[in-house]
Amino acid sequence: MKLYIGNKNYSSWSLRGWLACKQSGLPFEEVVVPLYDEAWPERRQAPEFQPSAGKVPVLWDGEAVVWDSLAIIDWLADRTHRDRFWPKDPVAAALARSMAAEMHAGFLPLRRECGMNMRQRYDDFSVSPEVHQDVMRILSLWAEARARFGRGGPFLFGSFSAADIMFAPVITRFQTYGITLPGFAQAYSEAILGHEWMVDWAEAAKAEPWVIERFER
Template identity: 65%
Template sequence: MKLIIGNKNYSSWSLRAWLACKQSGLGFEELTVPILGEDWEHLKRNSEELAPSSGKVPVLWDGEAVVWDSLAIIEYLADKVGRDRFWPKEEPARAMARSMVAEMHSSYLPLRRSCPMNVRARVTRKPLSVEVREDVVRILTLWAEARARFGKGGPFLFGTFCAADVIYAPVVSRFLTYGIPMPGFAHSYMEAMWDHEWMRQWVAAAEAEDWVIEQYEIPVSE
């Protein structure tokens, strides 16, 4: 398999697809393309590897199969290696995990826009807007319920690492970057995520990158 991803410091959707590939246990080659760099528009128009996704990352190639969109990649890999590797085994937990993943995939636009992912940065910000605070409260409410109901078997949202943690990993990064205050249970969960071997690998690679995207280096005004 080959996974096409964007800059590790900035590309939240790439992080999700990369973690999904690691979770699958399958070997894969990764190719990083410098999104929004000088040659980005040319690369999007002329790269055969990016053509199926109209120049968006991530893209997973598996022989003749090609999958884009991080959630589609999770589902493709779950079909390939067994769904229990990605989703909680018990139906109530699996139902909540699926709902949380779908909500993250389609929601929280104020948080995404106001707090773009920047793994390397630690930013002192003005107070969050009402809309961003609402997103944060909603996410923390879901985290709290998942941990209280299904998190007894380990430090992650549903105990053991699963698709929900894959999808919310960039949120953990955003909360750390922008110094958003967290209650104790959320702080513990974020520590577990940041200390995960795969997250340490991603962060180290992000810190080693020399690409800079200026629009993501300057905090967006509230």
């Protein structure tokens, strides 16, 4: 398998696709492609990006090509075992799938006002009412998952799962913009940020030479 991803400092969807590949346990090659530089308009027309219309991440698995992070999660769950990604309990799995889908499609104010930037820390960020509403909704989802199904470990459904993959970039945003979290959410965030894969990603993000000015506050 070969996974094409964007800048690790900025690309939240690339992080999700990369974590999904790590979670699968299957060997894969990662190819980091700098986004929005002078060569990007031409680079995105290359054959490896044509199926996704130039978007990342893109996973090539032999002749199969999968783009969009949630689609990559589903593809890899089918390739390996669904228990690697989703809780065995069908009631827990229903909640996990719904949370992942809501994260995939929603929280637009948070995405728009708090872009992913793992190298920065903003102590003076003022949360808008719309972002506050998104944060409260996310915290309510986390609280429900942890209270009902999180007794087996530090993650949303106990063990690391697709739901954690989908929310991992949000946690980096909370850290970047200094958003204060209640105790249970702070503990969960620390568990995600301390995961060895997240540590590896963060170190690689900090070492990248590229700066995209449009994503700097």
